[in-house]
Each structure stands twice: as C-alpha cells, then as structure tokens.
Amino acid sequence: MESRRGQEGSGAEIVLIETHCHLNDRAFADDRGAVIGRALAAGVEKFVEIACAAPEWEPARSLCAAWPGKFACAYGLHPEYVKDYRPEQLPELEKFLADPTAAALGEIGLDYWWEPERAEEQRAMLEAQLPLSVKYGKPVVFHARNGKEPGQDAYAALFARLKSSWSYFPPGRRHRGVLHCFSGSYDDARSAVGLGLAIGVNGSYTYPRNSDLRETVKKIGLGSVVLETDCPYLPPQSSRGKRNDPSFIPEIALAVGDGLGMSAAAVAEKTSGTAAELFGLQG
Template identity: 60%
Template sequence: MLFVDTHAHLNDPAFDAERPAVMDNIFAAGVGKVVEIACAPGEWAQGVRLAAAYPGRVACAFGVHPEYGKTFSLSMLPELASFMSLPCAVALGEAGIDYWWDAGTREEQLALLGSQLPLCAKFAKPAVFHARNGKQPGQNAYADLLASLERWDYRPARKFRGVLHCFSGSWADARAGLDLGLALGVNGTFTYKNNHGLRDTIKKAGLENIVLETDCPYLPPQSARGKRNDPSFIPEIAARVAAEFGVSLEDAAQKTTANAFELFGQF
C-alpha cells in the first residue's frame, strides 16, 4: 500500500532534533510520498532542500499563508514564481483566508490571495487553500474564500484544481468547494471522538473527492492527541476513513493516493 501525506510542515522546528529519524519512520510506515508546505518566504529554500534530500518522495507547495501577509510585498512575487518553476514544485500554497488569527482585514487577505493565484495558470499547478473561520459570528473564511474563487479561471488537465486543506467547514462549504473543482483535505481531526459532523460531511462528499494529510506537527489523530504529529500517522487516519466509508484499508489507500495524483500529478 502506498499512502500520500498531501500537507506536512516537516521543516518546522519541532523536527529539528531528529528530522532524519522522523523521515525514516514515515517511509517505514508506508507513507511513500509527502507534500511539504513552504508557506512563508523564509521556508521556500528549506522546502527545496528537503525535497532534494528525498527525491521522488518529497515534493513542495510554495506560497504565502495569510498569517505572513504583513511581511510579504508584491516585489517578492518574482521570487515566489522562481520557486514555483522548480521541478520539486507541485502546487501553490498554502494560501487563503484566516479569521482566527490577526492575519489582516478581509480585503488585505483577499488581495494577498489574488496576487498569488495567477501563478497556478502560469505554471499549470493546483492551489492548496487555507480557510479558518473566526471566533465571532459572521467571520466565515470559507464563504469569503469560496466566493472569491468563483472568479478563478485556472483549469487544469487533471480532475482537481486545488484542495481545501484541513477541511473543517459545513456541508454547504464542502459542496461549494466540490463544485469549484476542489478536493477536501482530511487529517487527524476526522478521528476525534466528537467530530461527528465532520465525518458526516466527508462521507457526503465521497471517497472520490478526498485526500489525506497530517498538517504536522499539528493536529495528531485521536490516539496521539497532545503529541507531535508527523506523516507516519497517515495510515491511522486512513483506517478511520476506511471504517467510515465501509471499505478496506487497501481500497482507502488506493483511492486517496489516486486522488492525490489527480491533484498534484505524479511526483
């Protein structure tokens, strides 16, 4: 069985003391491919180095997370484009809308997103989207992100043109994303005891529309809550997906891996 972690932050300092051992454990667990998310200018070169250290196993998404928008200027777009042109690049991202943290106004965040999206068409790459609702009523990041993507004109040759990573929205959000050609990213939160609503939404979306991810070092599955996450937990997430959909682990692995390749291409 081949598993793919479509969203990891393995260059996070949480892994600095033992990164080679962590990587060995990931591959030993059957997770043969990982997409490293380099979502701040200071992370772009780190992503390239990680991919170079694990050719054929690690690919990268390059972009600017909304949290880093205040330190990003349009003059840096050519540098981002240069990273997007590299062989290790499989996507733009992660980029999007975050109302949980102080990531700027709605208009500022949409402008940051809009400045990056043309790179998808330029390099024929999908986008990894971040959406996190705020603490106050009306701070709906999914609604604002998806409304803005109604005007996004990138059309890839593959099935998916992007992914709503770490999906935590409603069925209405999921349906809108699917209508826009986006996959849904499923991670450790899918396994949490009381997350019945998310499981119901993902089952409605269908196994054919999801990809697996960890968002490590954050959001470990239920068995490891409170601990550092890493891609070796992907089989546990896949097992819960298989149980919820009533399929074998092998079928869940095969389908979600195929979906990952429909999103990013073979890497």
C-alpha cells in the same frame, strides 16, 4: 507507530501519499530524517512539503533534493503571515513555482480566526497569488478558517474569490486544488467540490466531537478526499497532545475506512490516486 501494511488480511500493501506536511518546522530539527524514515516504513510513499512563508521556500527545496522521488513542494504565502507580505516577494515566489520541485501553489487563502481585522489585506494577498497558478500550471493548496464571530465566514469569501479570480482548469483532471484541513460545513464541502477542489482530511477526523466532519466525508464521497497530517499539528486522537508526523497517515486511513465501512487499503488506493493526479506524482 506500527505499520499498517497488510493488516486487512488480504496481503495487500497499503501505499499512501501525505499531501500536507511541514517537516521543515523546528519541531523536527533534531530527528527529521528518522521521522521521514518511520513514515516510509509505515507505507507513506510520497510527501508534499508545504512552504508557506518566504523563509521556508529554500529549505523546502533542499528537502526535496535530499529525498529524490519522495518529496514535492507547495510554495506560497499563508494568510497568517499577511503582516509580513510585500509585493516584491512575488517575483521570488515565481522562481520557486518554476522550479522542478514545485507541485503546487500554497498554502494560500483566508484565515479569520486570529486577526479578522486583516481580512482585506488577506484577500489582496490571495488575489495577487492566484494568477500564478495559471501562469505556472499549478494546482493550489487552499487554507480557510472561519472567525470566532458570526459573519466571519472565510469559506464563503474564499469561494467568491475563486469564482471570480481563478481560471486554472487543468485538462483531463478532476481536481484543480485542495481545501486542506477542512473544518467547514457540508455545504462548504459541496461548494468546494463544485469548484473542483478535493478535501484534505487529517487527524481531526478522529476527534470524538468531529462527527460533522465524518458525516461530511460520507456524503461527499471518498473520490473527493485526500489524506494529510498538517504535522507537526493536529495528531489523531490516539496521540492528542503529542507531535504529529506523517507516520500517522495509515491511522487516518484506517479511521476513514471505519467511517465509510471499507478497508484502509481501499481508502489508501482511492485517496492516493486522487493525490497523485492532483499533484502530478504518478510514477
């Protein structure tokens, strides 16, 4: 994709942070380095690689080592993999959270879309991981997805558990986590922000039927937004059906700017500042 550097007419360089990517996915097995190089050329300066299953932790750490100063990692256990969860995985997870590459715990949370019958198991796994955020002083990347039936409200259940079971309050920081790939209501977004969470916005923002998300971003304000791709999933509308990758972050910034009546450069500056503070990526 063409770089968005300087396209605002001011000569300003757009510098972006990709807060949620899965570049160790097999979709990138043949051209991972080229994908990263293309994103860097497009103005994406830093990446948060999400390693949310035990087999992903070591490859993520290796990715950070291969690209020093560009990558940080989130390590955790995704609710989708609850059937594979064993309590003895937690000590191993702790080793990665103590590693210098660790910027966050995650992604963790609740997903009622595919297997709502495992809701209680997911909640138990979530509550087993939350104390690690406090122990290691890490923000959390949260995942929430409602079920297909009325009453299968993953957002409400997640918020209830955060209120009762999460005591990570980093001094001097506005946000203590991010609700990635946000797909909830405005009320959900307001609750998330009230709990100290930023909202992760990705290519789904550009989908024609996603006017509710665009309105939600407008209402909560750019100060509580970070940009992500969730690649290789959820490419922007211009590339629906294709593999997503971090080089699309500038396109997402441009779309958010269009929705808010501001430049992509202004969106980049604000969202990247929030991301840098949240994940400790300054400098």
